[in-house]
Amino acid sequence: MRTRVRLFREQIAQRAGAILDLDASHLADAISDPPSQELGDLSLPCFQLAGPLKKAPAAIATQLAAAQWDFPWIEGVDTAGPYLNFKLRRDHFARLALERVEQGGEQWGAGQSGAGKRVLVEYSSPNIAKHLAVHHLRSTMLGQAMANLLRCAGHEVISWNHLGDWGTGFGKLLACWDQFRDTDNLDDPPLESREDPVSDLNALYVQFNQASESDPQLDSLARDWFRKLESGDPHAVERWQRIRSVSLDKFDTIYQRLGVHFDETVGESHYQDAMLEMVDQLKGAGILEQSDGADVVRLSEEIPPMLIRKQDGATLYGTRDLASAVLRHQMFPFDRCLYVVDAGQGLHFRQVFGVLKLLGYSWADQLEHAEFGVMRLQVDGAWKKGKTRGGQVVLLEDVLEQSVQLASDKVRAKNPDLDDDQVAQISEAVGVGAVIFSDMKSARRKDVNFDLDKILSFDGETGPYLQYTHVRFCSILRKASPLKLVSGGGERLVEAEELVLLKRILRFPEVIARAARDAEPSHLSQYLLELAGEFNTYYAQHRVISDDAQLSGDRLALVEALRRTLGRGLKLLCVQPLERM
RNA sequence: GUCCCCGUAGCUCAGCUGGAUAGAGCAUCGGAUUCCUAAUCCGGAGGUCGCAGGUUCGAAUCCUGCCGGGGACGCCA
Structure with missing residues (x-):
């Protein structure tokens, strides 16, 4: 169990510091969840205190456990060797979690970590006169999710399509x-x-x-x-x-x-004049050098020179990227600029960023290559990048159609009462969602094998699994709505599985902030999979709606909070939450 | 040759700023449906966390080297 709840950490660390008469604020980061719930709900390892206090960690834990911990949200304190373990009052915890979601409203999960900061995100960037192929999915969806996450964390985001x-x-x-x-x-x-x-x-x-x-x-x-x-x-x-x-x-x-939506779509054609100006600027700065008849800019020892102009005087795409970066910063002075481009262009971007720095642009340090691994396709039983055996690319459209078609068969089989329109709508969301989520499930730097069979299985850790879980939430809430049950603030949510879910809910804003910071949508994907898994386990063991009106009311409030969390998360990943499927 | 990324279960991957017995999904074997959708859940089996050093009270996590895979290294984008 890796769940940590940041909320109480500072207070515990501060109190520990007061008891031991030293500055312990740094301990807040060390506080985590014990490996099992029997041990407690939060844990402070005392190893780091051993040095300054010249005492054994276990002795320090014992000393701390004996002190006053009169926070209203702490039920008990105990030690396990060098660990100081806290048991939290679950009713307090539940009320807090439910309130947070309630207060968050439509904005639940949003944060202030990006307040006042502007981020420009370049992604997708296809070539015109060609079709979007499956491999475009990576840049397009990762980029859109990053834009969504950054926006949710409080940034002003400019989404930018650099059209070929x-x-x-x-x-x-x-x-x-x-x-x-x-x-x-x-x-x-x-x-x-x-x-x-x-x-x-x-x-x-x-x-x-x-x-x-x-x-x-x-x-x-x-x-x-x-x-x-x-x-x-x-x-x-x-x-x-x-x-x-x-x-x-x-x-x-x-x-x-x-x-997917772009605020700006600017083609490479737009930089005709700017590229010439860029060449002049490089000359003026005295960093343009001749080499084998071409013009280059030399960078550090580790990075090979960047080629600016060919022997015939024509500029290259790198020059275009230089000009484009300057234009972007003029149009939208940014605090951060992400290039969601495959990892194969790592050197290229290091060169571009390096040259801009040589030109004295202080914002060159804010440029960031949000690289991702290649998408491989199956060719004769082996995974290869790029194209199929025949040499043709796999069109994104075709993949979406296949996925939607398969979803349609399944939706129809499971819901004979739905009309054609509803089936079409649901299968579109499920089919497209499956394809999108498969691309965002694991860390972006990893290469992905585009395994259509696996995506279309709709089993296990997939988009449809998350959508199905959301459907379960909706189904419960729909069934309960005529009962007009009222939550007592969560005081009856005392089951171990409920605490797990409440902790999960409270972490949502932190996960979004971290995913935005790292430009890593998979942080959110993983979080949502864990949330869904924990709920489905809970669901198999406990009934939400029962004869106990108070208990039912509290559990419904929990389900509602989960529904909003999962729903928000899915939308950030461009997967549509559903009420039926 | 230089630089970058990756290396965790048969396969695909989690494991955030180092913390208590390394977790999922798929596949496999065995179970669960009078009951809020079984696109679900529970259990079994399955791991020298590539290897070797180092830092540390403590390393899958940080540092160095090596091995393996992928990619990039001037006139394509």
């Missing part, structure tokens, strides 16, 4: 437009009125690459088109914008399903 909308690839697409008019004329039917314009663009793109192998002319044509685009040729720009626009529309429909 520039590069020679678009020259190819523009070349296709004229060159492959016979195979697919993008003006007839016009791109905008097509059912799936992005797939059509992809098809053309693939065809272009195949054709260019035997016809090198095509590549130079593509370069010409990109030059036109760069120089602002109206014809090229107009077509590029249409491609961009249909792509964004497509992204938005999926973002909406996933509960």
Whole structure:
């Protein structure tokens, strides 16, 4: 049992210090839960006091146990060797937990750790004219959850989508437009009125690459088109914008399903001028050096130089990231800026941050690469990153559809009384929730194997498990609502399993603060799984609604507090809490 | 070769700022449904916490080295 309740720690440490006549405020951090409930509810290990007091830890524990602990919330004090164990008054504890949730209202769990601080979070950042694939799930969902968590912890959050909308690839697409008019004329039917314009663009793109192998002319044509685009040729720009626009529309429909929202969507195309200015700035600062005909900035011994301009004078994406960081800080002076990008780009970001620091930007230290591990797919029985055997990516849309379809079968089987609309709504939430949660369950740095079978099993530590638990809460509350039972403030919540749940509830704000601080949504995922597990254990042993009206009232209050905690937590992770499933 | 990340049960992972017998899920074996949804719960079996040192009263947790896996290392993003 790792649950710690921060609430009482300071008071215990302070009192211990007073009894022993020394400063013991640092002991608050050492106070934790005993390994078993028989020993007590909170525990102070006395090892650290042995040095300054020149006494054995066990003797100190004994001395402390003999002193006055006249807090209203302490029921008893005892020792177990060098440990001083406290038994808490459960009614007091219960009242406190229920009050906290009640007072929190819609904001339950919110904190002030981020008050007055602004955080910019960059995530998702897909390339236009392509589909969102499963591997985009990581950055997109981790980033959105981080934004939600940071906001909940009191920060002002700017969510930022750094769109890949520039590069020679678009020259190819523009070349296709004229060159492959016979195979697919993008003006007839016009791109905008097509059912799936992005797939059509992809098809053309693939065809272009195949054709260019035997016809090198095509590549130079593509370069010409990109030059036109760069120089602002109206014809090229107009077509590029249409491609961009249909792509964004497509992204938005999926973002909406996933509960993803951006405050700012700024494409790489936006930094054309800023990149040139950045190069000048680097020159002016005297840190731009020639190396093999290219321009680089040398950093420390450990980090290789950052390449700024190629031999042909063209800038690279790193230069774009430099310019983008400066722009972001101008637009939204931040206290922290997260880049939710895969771990493979670790060096790149160290270089970017390093160069900004060389340029004298004090806020360079506030930039943070919130890296995550790669997503691997199963290919011929082995886990590999990137693509399937055929070389094609697995589309996010398709995965969501499969998951929703499977959920639908299950929902319908379990709830024959629901109409089609309700089934559709519930299966959407369950199917999408399963996919989302699977991605946020473990620490972000770990590589994940995208195991669709496992995700679709809906068993064990999954999104549907949490949703099911939430449904149980709702089901109990629904059944009890006509009874109009009133809670007596929780004084009847004296079962061991109830104390476990009350402690769990009280920790909620701390978990959110920690998850926000570490940019680690899995802290919350793990917490919610533990909450659900503890409740389901409780549920199997105790009835909430019984003939005892007072007891029922208190237990219902507990269930309501749990429902609000789990519901809030799920929403922060972009998983929809349900009332039925 | 240099740098970064990872290494805990057969598999996938928790274990927060070091604290009392290392925990879940999956898989496996055995149980639970007159009762608030069994998408659940209970029990069994399963671990030299990669290895070796070090710091400490105490190390899965901190430090160093080694081994193993993954990734990155100038003209892609």
